[in-house]
Amino acid sequence: MDMINLTIDNRPVSVKRGTSVLHAAAQVGIKIPSLCYMKLEDLNIENKPGGCRVCVVEVEGRRNLAPACCTDVAEGMVIQTHSMRAIHARRTVVELILSDHPTDCLKCAKAGNCDLQSMAQHLGIREIHYEGEQSTFREDTSPAIIRELDKCIRCRRCEMMCNEIQSVGALSAINRGFNAVISPAFEMNLDHSVCTYCGQCVAVCPTGALTEVDHTGAVIRALSDPSKTVIVQTAPAVRAALGEEFGDEPGTLVTGKMAAALRRLGFNYVFDTDFAADLTILEEGTELLNRLTAFLGGDKNVKLPMLTSCCPAWVKFFEHQFPDLKDIPSSARSPQQMFGSIAKTYFADKIGVNRKDLVVVSIMPCVAKKYECSREEFSVNGNPDVDFALTTRELAQLINLANIDFKSLPDEDFDHPMGESTGAGVIFGTTGGVIEAAVRTAYEVFTGKKLDRLDYTELRGMEGLRHATIDFNGLPIHIGIAHGLGNARKLLEDIQQGKSHFHAIEIMSCPGGCIGGGGQPYHHGDAEILKKRQMALYREDSGKPIRKSHENPYITKLYEEFLGAPMSEKAHHLLHTEYFDRSKS
Amino acid sequence: MPKIKLSQRTIEIVKEICLSFENNEGELINVLHEAQHKLGYLPAEVQELIAHELNMSIAKVYGVVTFYSFFNMLPQGEFPISVCMGTACYVRGAEQILHEIKRQLNIEVGQSTPDGKFSLNCLRCVGACGLAPVVMVGEKVYGRVAPQQIRKIIAEYQEGCVRPEKHEM
Numbered sequence A: 001m002d003m004i005n006l007t008i009d010n011r012p013v014s015v016k017r018g019t020s021v022l023h024a025a026a027q028v029g030i031k032i033p034s035l036c037y038m039k040l041e042d043l044n045i046e047n048k049p050g051g052c053r054v055c056v057v058e059v060e061g062r063r064n065l066a067p068a069c070c071t072d073v074a075e076g077m078v079i080q081t082h083s084m085r086a087i088h089a090r091r092t093v094v095e096l097i098l099s100d101h102p103t104d105c106l107k108c109a110k111a112g113n114c115d116l117q118s119m120a121q122h123l124g125i126r127e128i129h130y131e132g133e134q135s136t137f138r139e140d141t142s143p144a145i146i147r148e149l150d151k152c153i154r155c156r157r158c159e160m161m162c163n164e165i166q167s168v169g170a171l172s173a174i175n176r177g178f179n180a181v182i183s184p185a186f187e188m189n190l191d192h193s194v195c196t197y198c199g200q201c202v203a204v205c206p207t208g209a210l211t212e213v214d215h216t217g218a219v220i221r222a223l224s225d226p227s228k229t230v231i232v233q234t235a236p237a238v239r240a241a242l243g244e245e246f247g248d249e250p251g252t253l254v255t256g257k258m259a260a261a262l263r264r265l266g267f268n269y270v271f272d273t274d275f276a277a278d279l280t281i282l283e284e285g286t287e288l289l290n291r292l293t294a295f296l297g298g299d300k301n302v303k304l305p306m307l308t309s310c311c312p313a314w315v316k317f318f319e320h321q322f323p324d325l326k327d328i329p330s331s332a333r334s335p336q337q338m339f340g341s342i343a344k345t346y347f348a349d350k351i352g353v354n355r356k357d358l359v360v361v362s363i364m365p366c367v368a369k370k371y372e373c374s375r376e377e378f379s380v381n382g383n384p385d386v387d388f389a390l391t392t393r394e395l396a397q398l399i400n401l402a403n404i405d406f407k408s409l410p411d412e413d414f415d416h417p418m419g420e421s422t423g424a425g426v427i428f429g430t431t432g433g434v435i436e437a438a439v440r441t442a443y444e445v446f447t448g449k450k451l452d453r454l455d456y457t458e459l460r461g462m463e464g465l466r467h468a469t470i471d472f473n474g475l476p477i478h479i480g481i482a483h484g485l486g487n488a489r490k491l492l493e494d495i496q497q498g499k500s501h502f503h504a505i506e507i508m509s510c511p512g513g514c515i516g517g518g519g520q521p522y523h524h525g526d527a528e529i530l531k532k533r534q535m536a537l538y539r540e541d542s543g544k545p546i547r548k549s550h551e552n553p554y555i556t557k558l559y560e561e562f563l564g565a566p567m568s569e570k571a572h573h574l575l576h577t578e579y580f581d582r583s584k585s
Numbered sequence B: 001m002p003k004i005k006l007s008q009r010t011i012e013i014v015k016e017i018c019l020s021f022e023n024n025e026g027e028l029i030n031v032l033h034e035a036q037h038k039l040g041y042l043p044a045e046v047q048e049l050i051a052h053e054l055n056m057s058i059a060k061v062y063g064v065v066t067f068y069s070f071f072n073m074l075p076q077g078e079f080p081i082s083v084c085m086g087t088a089c090y091v092r093g094a095e096q097i098l099h100e101i102k103r104q105l106n107i108e109v110g111q112s113t114p115d116g117k118f119s120l121n122c123l124r125c126v127g128a129c130g131l132a133p134v135v136m137v138g139e140k141v142y143g144r145v146a147p148q149q150i151r152k153i154i155a156e157y158q159e160g161c162v163r164p165e166k167h168e169m
Ligand code: SF4
Pocket: A145, A158, A161, A162, A166, A168, A169, A170, A171, A194, A195, A196, A197, A198, A199, A200, A201, A202
């Protein structure tokens, strides 16, 4: 290997050619501050505009300070990261940013999680020696995301996520100089743009410029209204991340404590979206088998591959960008919406509550779920199936407000009947999980045989595009998996050009799947956190007594008592949906 | 922004321009230049069409249009007035010149007069620093302009001038 030797802060360092000074320093435990730079290792996500200059270091023999994030190491380089000049320059840069930044820290949604705030603390900034004009941008509120660009530091992480990783193209840097800002075309509001609400811009924004719409107030109001029965569902990925908000190691599973906290918050029933994930598998799996059988029977009109449809950002993406393919995704609603639909019919009847007096709250790793539950087709006479979708972060906020000491909570169970779930439902939260859950059920239904193994490791992993072939009793089923919408785009273009050989494709918008969702505790650029959450979900799955959706006894009961069979007329009406061409709007 | 419907002819012109640059995203600036040259300005609808032809996001096209001051999103007056705001011009009083033009025409930068005669824009250095401060009306350059001359310059164009040929959208 081609190694380069250099000296950083008087310590010898030997690293591979092409390494940046920032990474070389990190290898010997020297943490050069950085602000605009961000890298998610193994996910091919890197933001390196070299814009903020917080990372400047002194390089012997060079007149100017060099930005460590975008300066490659060279043989014999001598670097000082904390010379007086470097520290001074760093402080000046941050003071200049702060001089055009609202002094909102005490009441900013990002306080405590803001990289700019921590940087000011890190550098010991106690005074701002510069005074200048303040930017004033119009605040933009959409169904899911708030843009407060007075707090934007032009790091362009959001732009990189939206364009390079998601290939959505909703955001771009516009204008120049003092008026430069990141915005949708023609400075239109986000909700008029092609934005999918995936929330990945929110997930990486270092400041409070991009945040989710806060629904905690509305939920507190519902909880304190005695005329309302308030029930809650929690998505699979939440249990693998919520603990981080209370100081747990990433990858700690807090399923039991989460159920206990929700009960203490006053929810009348604490249910699990995993139950609805099992239901999704029965509907979507049946749809897949129907399409497959028709296809094998020579039906030329049948659409294959079938694409999953549980991610609302992905749905909005193809509605805008690939409307010609809108017949290909499964018509199955997402687990969140299946839950809401069943809760406000089957469950409301069971407990004798009118749907208007039943409030359904969901806890999601996701920003787009806020938008999804506000879509018109998911309401009956103006009453939505899911009233409010909170992010994992908002749940942590609610728990704090209610004076609950999360870490000392006992483990509790979910309530019945919509709290029972299988291991298959749990892994919905990670890339590869939905299709693995579907395979477990589809295989047994299709072949009539018992599976001899449940862990389809060939479907697991973190690569952005994966594929595997599963043997259905002599019939090879080709499966594709994409996470990140840019990767999804590649598979869709193959389909458009007739080059796709897949039978089924799973798509999730967020890198890593929902574990990396825009509503999760901030990862601050550490991809290890996502991997640990992923492992946690597989752990929860393997510890479950039942690991196949079709064996969930409460799902069986739901079909017997209420729905009839998967894809029945009633199931169609309550659990399936249609898609719209949004390319013209 | 008011929506306009592009005529079939305009759509063809824009598509031809894009095609002449092989619908290459990397040629965006040249495409925009050519389109502005042919159409006079770049309304949202033209930017959307260009984005579509070059297979790139509308936000990116808009980002480039707003980055360079020589692109206009609003129709230009019959006689577009540009004031150079490069360093040399600025130092030699471009701001007072600009102020005077705004006052006399009663419009802001980026706007046109209600009769459509004049529009006003700022430019970065036009490279005529020896003549600073510089004002351009259409293609004509006025050097070493003093605020007192503005009235006379504008009057030159008030009447009796040939209407330059411009394509209708
Ligand atoms: S939510 Fe997703 S699609 Fe929308 S602007 Fe952010 S990154 Fe782009």
